[in-house]
Amino acid sequence: MSAGTETLPRGGEMPANEFLKQLAAVIRAEDSYGSWDGKPDAELLEEYIVTAEERREMPIMGDPDPDLLWRVEKFYEAVALLLEKRTGAMAAQMSKIHHEGFGRIVLISGRLVVLSKHVRDIHRFGFETYVRLAEAGEQASRDAADMIARFPDAASA
């Protein structure tokens, strides 16, 4: 069997990307006993992958479970840390998620809401590929940096 006919792994290849590195680091920070030391980043992030087929099988409505809310929180924590690396601005996360899975997530820096996401169907949170996951994190971090550039005084108040 040649390499060309191999099926890509679930979520596709994992690109070398700063956001993905940051997200993996955020998750490793929770691993007090080093039990994940041997795991590659792709494995740590695999629960962020939801393929099109998996998504079709998910119910339209659903209550998000604690593991999923934890993953959402880590996602935005990584966005905030990447933002800090790139702009120096520290951002705190707040969220208000209804138990039925809709709500709002914000990152706050000083007096500025640098990122504001209204979410729904959060029980379906996930990305088809690692590339998409990386793009989403990079985009969120860029949006936040743009907002700081727009209102620097409020961000440092």
Add this chain to the structure above:
Amino acid sequence: MSAGTETLPRGGEMPANEFLKQLAAVIRAEDSYGSWDGKPDAELLEEYIVTAEERREMPIMGDPDPDLLWRVEKFYEAVALLLEKRTGAMAAQMSKIHHEGFGRIVLISGRLVVLSKHVRDIHRFGFETYVRLAEAGEQASRDAADMIARFPDAASA
């Protein structure tokens, strides 16, 4: 017995005050069946009163119960509505309260955090008198209005 020797009711007299009226209105809005129609505002707000003596009897540490968190939420909802009446700016409330009773409450208008309160011992939330309750609400609403005046562009973004 002359009027002069009467003991003041718990929480003192209730002053005529816009914040207190707003807070009572916010609470009445939850009363779908009109069962509180006959209750005066002072009675609706009496759980906001914690006298010095009552406070002494409260434990230093304690988990806030849902009723208390509801009262805190209604307090900031009234602050937000008063702010809207006075400045036209609508503000959404978000909070992140640890189950041990510390955390942060914010009001957000546009991209601006118009009010930010770090709280602790929230299980002891309350005011010695109606006058103090009114002052706290008015002060919070004024602080928020000042923040909007300082960063009007972020508030309307």
